[in-house]
Amino acid sequence: MEIEFSDKFIRALKNAKRVVVSTGAGVSAESGVSTFRGEDGLWKKFKPEELATYEAFEKNPKLVWEWYQHRRDIINKIKPNPGHYAIVEMARYFKRFHLVTQNVDDLHREAGSNDIIELHGNIKRNRCINCGTLNYEVEFEQIPPRCVCGGKLRPDVIWFGELLPLEALERAEDASKTCDLFFVIGTSGVVQPAASFPIIATRQGAFVVEINIEPTELTFVANEHFHGKSGEILPLIVDKIKTIKEKI
Ligand code: BJW
Numbered sequence: 381m382e383i384e385f386s387d388k389f390i391r392a393l394k395n396a397k398r399v400v401v402s403t404g405a406g407v408s409a410e411s412g413v414s415t416f417r418g419e420d421g422l423w424k425k426f427k428p429e430e431l432a433t434y435e436a437f438e439k440n441p442k443l444v445w446e447w448y449q450h451r452r453d454i455i456n457k458i459k460p461n462p463g464h465y466a467i468v469e470m471a472r473y474f475k476r477f478h479l480v481t482q483n484v485d486d487l488h489r490e491a492g493s494n495d496i497i498e499l500h501g502n503i504k505r506n507r508c509i510n511c512g513t514l515n516y517e518v519e520f521e522q523i524p525p526r527c528v529c530g531g532k533l534r535p536d537v538i539w540f541g542e543l544l545p546l547e548a549l550e551r552a553e554d555a556s557k558t559c560d561l562f563f564v565i566g567t568s569g570v571v572q573p574a575a576s577f578p579i580i581a582t583r584q585g586a587f588v589v590e591i592n593i594e595p596t597e598l599t600f601v602a603n604e605h606f607h608g609k610s611g612e613i614l615p616l617i618v619d620k621i622k623t624i625k626e627k628i
């Protein structure tokens with residue numbers, strides 16, 4: 381695959397010093413993680429209100445746990461894809477670089493990215509609903525498992541209606557306000573507040589680049605839209621960056 385990069389995109393790459401990469405489920409799709417929306421998405425088979433809300437967990441903790449254990453079993457067997465690795469490489473060419481993700485699958489960390497801003501938590505971690513203690517066990521004697529304090533453990537992810545972790549939210553907002561190049565990759569752009577970050581960036585004058593296999597709710601803010609798979613397009617973009625920039 382080859383891409384003819386536009387002059388405006390090359391100029392934006394050359395000039396960029398502060399970069400944000402914001403990722404969604406599509407970035408992990410080529411690793412074998414299901415996306416949420418669309419034809420093969422999780423929300424076609426399961427109802428979000430029955431699985432991804434605190435009310436659902438209160439009503440049927442066993443069902444919610446089993447669904448998350450099933451997804452963990454899949455995630456534990458898969459590997460990052462060339463898109464994840466390209467993002468690790470990309471970070472080396474910019475003075476300031478922030479990776480913001482809605483993904484809970486930990487694949488960016490596994491690929492080698494560090495200091496990842498996780499907006500929706502991490503599926504590999506659990507948290508006590510009572511005392512907040514974090515827990516990384518993978519096998520449990522009872523479902524839902526209990527914390528030493530007796531409280532129920534829940535997956536440490538952000539469900540609908542829940543506040544995002546404050547530090548992650550503030551860092552993502554701040555990075556979006558002050559960047560000059562913003563990549564929005566593999567997200568349908570419908571879930572707030574994550575979907576507002578590219579809009580914040582564009583308002584402050586950043587160049588916004590979207591990579592997606594289809595147009596999205598955010599395509600209208602993009603100065604450049606790459607139509608295709610992130611695992612194919614990101615490595616080509618990083619190759620281009622290498623030809624025009626020095627490693628930091
Ligand atoms: C590829 C590809 C390839 C495929 N290459 N691309 C303002 C207005 C309206 C509503 C709200 C609002 N503010 C808050 C809300 C409520 C709600 C919300 O946004 N609802 C909308 C859906 C209407 N937001 C919240 O509740 C958030 N909390 C909050 O804001 O608190 C304060 C508040 C509460 C209530 C009211 C007001 C304020 C919390 C959101 C938590 C989201 N949680 C989930 C589950 C996480 C745990 C789990 O994994 O189970 O997070 S839902 C799910 O959606 C998951 C994802 O992170 C998130 C985003 O999905 P994503 O990543 O975009 O995936 P898809 O599937 O949608 O898209 C994949 C894309 O990839 C597609 O475009 C494909 O084309 C593309 N693709 N292969 C490139 N190879």
Ligand code: ZN
Nearest residue numbers: 508511527529
């Ligand atoms: Zn506890």
